[in-house]
Amino acid sequence: MYTITTDISTLITEITSYSNQHMVMLSIAEATSIDITELINVLNQKGIAFIGGIFPRIIHQNTLYDTGIVITQLHHAIESHIIKNLHQNDFVIPNIELKKEESYCMLTFVDGLTSNISLYLSELYRHFGNQTSYFGGGAGSLSLQQQPCVFNHEGIFMDAAVLCVIKNQIEIGVKHGWQKIDGPIVATKTHKNIIQEINWMNAFEVYQELLKKDTDKQINEQNFFDIAKGYPFGIVKQNSECVVRDPIATNEKGELICVGEVPENTILDVLKGENDSLIKSAKEATQLALNASHNPSHAFIIDCISRVLFLEDDFDTELNAIHQALVKTPSITQINGALTLGEISSYNGYLEFFNKTIVIGLLK
Amino acid sequence: MNLNSHTADINYLYELSMAIGNSLDYQGNCNHFLQLLLARKSLSSCWIYRKDKEHYTLSYSYPNPNKIKYSKSITKILDQLLYGVNAVILEITTDIIQIAPIPIQQGSVLIFDLQSQGILFLHSTQKDAFLPKDISQLKPIMNKFILSLEACESFTRNENLLNKLAMQNRELNDYAHIVSHDLKSPLRNIYTLLHWISEDTSQPLDKLTKQYFDRIGKNVEKMDTLISGILEYSTLDKRKKDKRIIDLYQLLNEVILLLTIPSHISIKIPPTLPKIIADPIDIKQIFYNLLMNAIKSIDKPLGTIKIEAVDTTECWQFKIIDNGKGIEEKYFQKIFQVFQKLEDNSMSNGMGLAMTQKIVAHYGGTITVASKKDEGSIFSFNLKK
Numbered sequence: 177m178y179t180i181t182t183d184i185s186t187l188i189t190e191i192t193s194y195s196n197q198h199m200v201m202l203s204i205a206e207a208t209s210i211d212i213t214e215l216i217n218v219l220n221q222k223g224i225a226f227i228g229g230i231f232p233r234i235i236h237q238n239t240l241y242d243t244g245i246v247i248t249q250l251h252h253a254i255e256s257h258i259i260k261n262l263h264q265n266d267f268v269i270p271n272i273e274l275k276k277e278e279s280y281c282m283l284t285f286v287d288g289l290t291s292n293i294s295l296y297l298s299e300l301y302r303h304f305g306n307q308t309s310y311f312g313g314g315a316g317s318l319s320l321q322q323q324p325c326v327f328n329h330e331g332i333f334m335d336a337a338v339l340c341v342i343k344n345q346i347e348i349g350v351k352h353g354w355q356k357i358d359g360p361i362v363a364t365k366t367h368k369n370i371i372q373e374i375n376w377m378n379a380f381e382v383y384q385e386l387l388k389k390d391t392d393k394q395i396n397e398q399n400f401f402d403i404a405k406g407y408p409f410g411i412v413k414q415n416s417e418c419v420v421r422d423p424i425a426t427n428e429k430g431e432l433i434c435v436g437e438v439p440e441n442t443i444l445d446v447l448k449g450e451n452d453s454l455i456k457s458a459k460e461a462t463q464l465a466l467n468a469s470h471n472p473s474h475a476f477i478i479d480c481i482s483r484v485l486f487l488e489d490d491f492d493t494e495l496n497a498i499h500q501a502l503v504k505t506p507s508i509t510q511i512n513g514a515l516t517l518g519e520i521s522s523y524n525g526y527l528e529f530f531n532k533t534i535v536i537g538l539l540k
Numbered sequence: 541m542n543l544n545s546h547t548a549d550i551n552y553l554y555e556l557s558m559a560i561g562n563s564l565d566y567q568g569n570c571n572h573f574l575q576l577l578l579a580r581k582s583l584s585s586c587w588i589y590r591k592d593k594e595h596y597t598l599s600y601s602y603p604n605p606n607k608i609k610y611s612k613s614i615t616k617i618l619d620q621l622l623y624g625v626n627a628v629i630l631e632i633t634t635d636i637i638q639i640a641p642i643p644i645q646q647g648s649v650l651i652f653d654l655q656s657q658g659i660l661f662l663h664s665t666q667k668d669a670f671l672p673k674d675i676s677q678l679k680p681i682m683n684k685f686i687l688s689l690e691a692c693e694s695f696t697r698n699e700n701l702l703n704k705l706a707m708q709n710r711e712l713n714d715y716a717h718i719v720s721h722d723l724k725s726p727l728r729n730i731y732t733l734l735h736w737i738s739e740d741t742s743q744p745l746d747k748l749t750k751q752y753f754d755r756i757g758k759n760v761e762k763m764d765t766l767i768s769g770i771l772e773y774s775t776l777d778k779r780k781k782d783k784r785i786i787d788l789y790q791l792l793n794e795v796i797l798l799l800t801i802p803s804h805i806s807i808k809i810p811p812t813l814p815k816i817i818a819d820p821i822d823i824k825q826i827f828y829n830l831l832m833n834a835i836k837s838i839d840k841p842l843g844t845i846k847i848e849a850v851d852t853t854e855c856w857q858f859k860i861i862d863n864g865k866g867i868e869e870k871y872f873q874k875i876f877q878v879f880q881k882l883e884d885n886s887m888s889n890g891m892g893l894a895m896t897q898k899i900v901a902h903y904g905g906t907i908t909v910a911s912k913k914d915e916g917s918i919f920s921f922n923l924k925k
Contacts (some may be wrong), residue, residue, distance in 0.1 A: 276643055298575060305603030305642050306584045306665065360551045414552060414581050439576070441558035443551040525584035525665045 178236035180244040182210045188218050191247055195224060199253035199340065201283070202228035203246040203514045204221040206317050210245070211389050212332050220329050221484070227340045228254045229285040229315035230325040230368065232481045235513035238499035240484070240491065247267045248474065249510045250283070251539070252344040256328040262290045263335040269303045269355040272341055280308035281346035281539065286337035288314020288517025289322040292367055294437040297520065298533050301527040308526045311515030311537040313478040320424070331360030344539050352420050352533040353457025354408060358386050366440045369421070371409075371432040371514030373393040374444075380430035383407075383423070386446050390397055400426050405486050408532050410445040411438070417522060418445060422482055422531035435482075436529045449532075451490045454483060458494045458534045472538035475502045477513025480532045484515055498536065508538070549677065552580060556681050561688035564695040569688055570600045578602070585639050589618055598641050599658060605641030605853035614639050618659060627652045627675040627682075633666060647786050650674060652682050657689040665752055716774035720767045727737045727767070731760050766879065769891035773878060776898055781819040788813035791820060792847065795827045803841035805835055811848050816923060822899045829892040830860045830919050837864030839919065855905065855922040863916040896921075 177194050177211035181187045187210075191200060202211065212230075219226050227250075234246045274280050282304065286293055293314070300310065315325040327355045328337040361382065376381040386405055387395055396404045401424060410418030421444070423432040438444075458479075466472075477498055484491045502508050519530040521537070559576045563569045574586050579599050587601040596618050598605055608614075617635045622628060630636060635650055640663070647665040650729040652675075654660050660682070664670065734753055738745065745753065792809050801807065817822070827847075834845045840863055867875065867882065874880050877898045881890040893907075900907045904924035911917035 208812065302603045307643060362551070362554070412548065412551065413579070416582055439559075441555050443555050470762040525579055526582050528579065 177235075177247050178239075178241065178244055179247065182208060184211065184214055184218055187215065187245070188222060189240075191219070191224060191226075195245055195249060197258070199225035199227070199250040200523070201248040201340070202226055203234045203512065204228060204230050204356065205241055205243045205245070206230050206232055207241045208245065212327065216327060216331060217313055217408040223391070223470055225253065225329070226329045227283070227326075227338045229338065229514070230317070231315055231514035231516060233312075233484070233515040233516070235477050235479070235495065235511075237511050238496050240495060240515070244506060246512045246514070248476070248510060250340060250342060250427045251474070252342050254341045255341045256338060258326070258328055258330045258333055259296065259337045260333060261335060262263060262287065262292050262296050262337060265292065266293065266298075267292075267296065267300050268363050270339070272304070272431045273306060274307045276307075278343055278495040279345035280346055282303075282308050282310050282312075282393055282538075283340040283518060284310065284312040284337055284519075285315045285326050285516075286312070286520070287322065287325055288318060288435070290314040290335045290488075293518065297527050297529055298478045300339075300502050301522075305409070306511075306522070306525055308341075309391060310520060310522040311346055311476065311478070311535065312520040313514065313535070314501040314518035314520075314529075315514075318517075333376075336449035340367060343489075347465050347469035347538045348521050348523045349461035349466070349468075350417075350519075350521050350530065351457035351461035351464070351535060352417065353460075354420055354447035354456040354532060355409065355453055356410060356418075356419075356445040356447050357390055357448040357508045358375060358445045359410070360412060361386070361446070363438050363440065363442045363444055366438045366442070369437050370436045371418075371434060371438050372429070380426045380433045382443070382507070383448070385447075392449060394464055397426055397428075400424075403483055406449055408447050409434070412443045412445060413500070418447070419528055419530055420447065422480075435531050445525060451485055451493075454487060454526070455490065455494045455497055459532045460538045462498045465538045466505060468496070468500065469538040469540070471507040472540055473504065473507055474510045474539040475508050475512070476535075476537040476539070477511065478519045478521075478535040479513065480519055480530075480534070481515040481517060483534065484530050486532075491527045496536075498534075553677060555580070555880055556678075557684060560681070561691065562693055566689065566692040566696060567600065569692050571602070573685060573688075573746045574600070574602060577662070578814060581664070581667065581669070583662055584641050584647070585644070585663045586661060588654065588658050588660050590638075591618075596658075601641045603642055606643070606658065608641050617693060621651055621699060622653045622659060625653070626679065629675070644904070650678075652678070654682065654686050654689065654732050657693075660685075711772050713778070714916040715772050720771040720774070723767050724764065727764055729759055730805070731757065733761075762863075766890075768800050771878070773891050773898070775896055777902060778819075781822070783817055783819050784824055785815050785817055786820050787815050788849070791823060792827060795824055795831065799835065801835060801897045802838075802843070805838050807831065808845050808846070813847075814851060816856055816925075818903060818923065822902070824828065826896050826899055826921065827860075829896045830921075832865060833892060833919075834860055834862035834917070837862055837866075839865045852922070857920065858921045860919045861916065866910060866913040866915050867911040867917055868909075868913055872911070875909065876907070877914075917918060 179190055207531060233415040234241050236246045261267045274462055317323060321343045323336055325330040326333055326336055328338050358539050361374050363371050363374055364376045373379055384395055404423045409421045412418050421438055422435045424435055425433045487494060502511055519533045521533045521535045556577060559573045562572045585603060588599045589596045590599045596615055610614050617639050631648050648669050650662040650670040652660040696718040710758045734757055769774055796807060809879055844863050846861040850857040876893050878894040879890040897907050907921035909917055909919050
């Protein structure tokens with residue numbers, strides 16, 4: 177359900193009646209004026225189990241909201257954890273016992289502006305492997321100012337991830353629709369999410385030269401975000417769609433700062449977006465998830481905020497395309513989601529962090 | 541021929557190749573390479589079994605393994621998997637499920653023989669994830685991976701050995717220090733008690749008893765000198781070195797002032813001696829010990845001791861030449877061992893040459909002796925520049 181209520185007691189009444197004893201996921205749009213600490217305290221007092229995150233915008237049915245809260249029932253949710261200090265390397269993945277004969281899904285929302293997201297996902301996978309599916313995204317503010325943005329009963333945190341274990345199978349569809357226009361190139365020197373050199377040369381200078389082939393606009397430090405949002409990188413994979421890395425800024429050293437890590441010597445393509453191919457990919461992602469599922473009841477839409485910035489008014493078309501495909505399945509009673517800073521899924525088995533991608537999750 | 545596809549293959553292999561050997565830690569090296577391989581090929585898990593004599597053990601697994609009950613049947617399956625081939629692609633069978641350290645149900649595995657490093661399994665949930673081309677492509681990559689694992693193994697072995705040596709060294713030094721300190725205390729007590737008995741006895745001690753008391757006293761002194769030697773020897777390399785430029789001519793004159801030189805003995809110092817970089821205390825000790833031994837060895841009415849210095853390309857070579865009583869060849873090695881003395885002298889602890897050798901070794905040098913009985917000795921040592 178979607179609510180614009182910010183009064184805590186009214187909100188608690190709504191959550192209580194909607195949750196129906198289930199754990200709930202609270203997706204809060206970043207422009208919502210609400211005291212989250214107070215909300216957490218009262219939810220704890222009332223004994224309501226919950227997880228949540230703050231996102232640039234939120235989705236309910238076929239509508240995108242700048243303010244308000246989307247509440248999602250999490251049927252069969254077992255437990256939730258906060259994994260703190262992701263920016264340091266000594267964070268601890270909790271011990272959770274998964275039974276061999278059961279199907280599980282781990283829903284995880286991570287501070288999208290923290291470092292080490294790849295390490296977090298790699299450690300998560302190290303602990304639980306393919307005994308569970310994974311689904312989620314990056315929380316945080318579109319202003320790119322880091323702030324506490326993920327929460328559960330322990331409180332609200334930054335440089336952290338919230339993890340919810342659900343004893344239920346999730347079917348996932350992942351697509352992005354960005355097309356290769358140049359490459360391959362090699363990220364010959366990198367540090368976490370910063371590309372320092374491409375093809376053994378200054379990263380920004382190489383990027384400028386590559387873009388010149390496709391656009392008359394001269395990219396510089398000031399207009400970087402506006403132009404680069406249409407020309408992300410693709411990490412090349414064998415026999416499947418590449419993983420997109422979004423360069424969001426450059427610095428005085430000519431380094432490219434991306435959302436998500438780019439390991440040294442990664443082979444990259446330069447990608448370009450066309451509205452039609454992006455919208456088509458959203459439909460395909462939805463269809464992939466629908467084809468794999470049987471009588472799903474909940475649909476999660478995790479869509480990258482940068483797709484909205486690129487598609488602008490056409491984003492409604494993308495959202496409508498997803499919604500139309502989902503409502504054809506009568507068993508689906510909840511369609512909720514969020515615009516995120518990076519997307520998480522274990523589509524095809526391996527757990528990855530994506531940018532500029534749409535991830536559809538269908539829970540029974 | 542599809543040029544784009546070939547370029548993509550080459551780039552893929554380049555990326556994998558560059559991920560190998562980024563760490564000398566076994567697990568870190570495996571993480572770097574194998575996690576990248578899993579990500580690029582969308583695989584779900586991998587693991588390595590190593591054979592130690594007759595038994596297999598799991599040396600790596602991503603994700604983390606479940607508890608494995610090693611049995612004869614696991615050994616039999618693993619022994620037969622790669623019979624006569626370097627790599628094989630298999631669908632998931634009950635045998636594979638049995639040896640997999642993590643729960644797997646479906647898909648396929650690509651198995652590589654890592655030779656001395658065991659057997660690598662790559663698992664995909666898809667049945668058709670691997671093609672024979674993958675084996676050909678990955679073979680040279682796997683050869684590089686094997687070399688890197690061998691390097692990790694060798695590095696770990698050396699590191700363990702060094703740690704063990706450092707620990708033993710520490711224990712030995714601690715032991716020498718504790719023993720020498722603890723032994724000195726009862727010795728002092730014995731010495732004091734001897735004095736008390738001598739002073740407090742009502743009647744004067746008879747001659748024989750006095751002789752025994754003197755012998756006990758001398759042995760106590762001897763023991764004290766030996767213990768001091770142990771302490772000095774064990775702490776010789778603990779002192780912080782103060783390396784600086786040393787004018788050897790000046791230093792040798794200072795050493796000579798410290799020695800008691802009988803009038804019939806002359807020491808010749810060449811006027812042109814080099815300037816070397818070393819700790820002055822160390823160099824003084826070397827020359828003091830060698831000159832002192834030379835003086836003690838002189839049994840002629842006219843004793844001469846000569847110092848020589850030769851500049852070789854890599855080091856300075858020094859000689860102390862005396863015309864003393866000389867040393868028999870059978871003692872040439874023995875005299876550099878701790879507590880070894882050619883004469884019974886209670887005031888000598890038999891540590892001088894052992895300490896000299898230890899100091900010379902610290903400077904990357906060696907010390908030797910050449911001698912003829914009744915003609916004299918030449919002690920030669922070198923110090924690296």
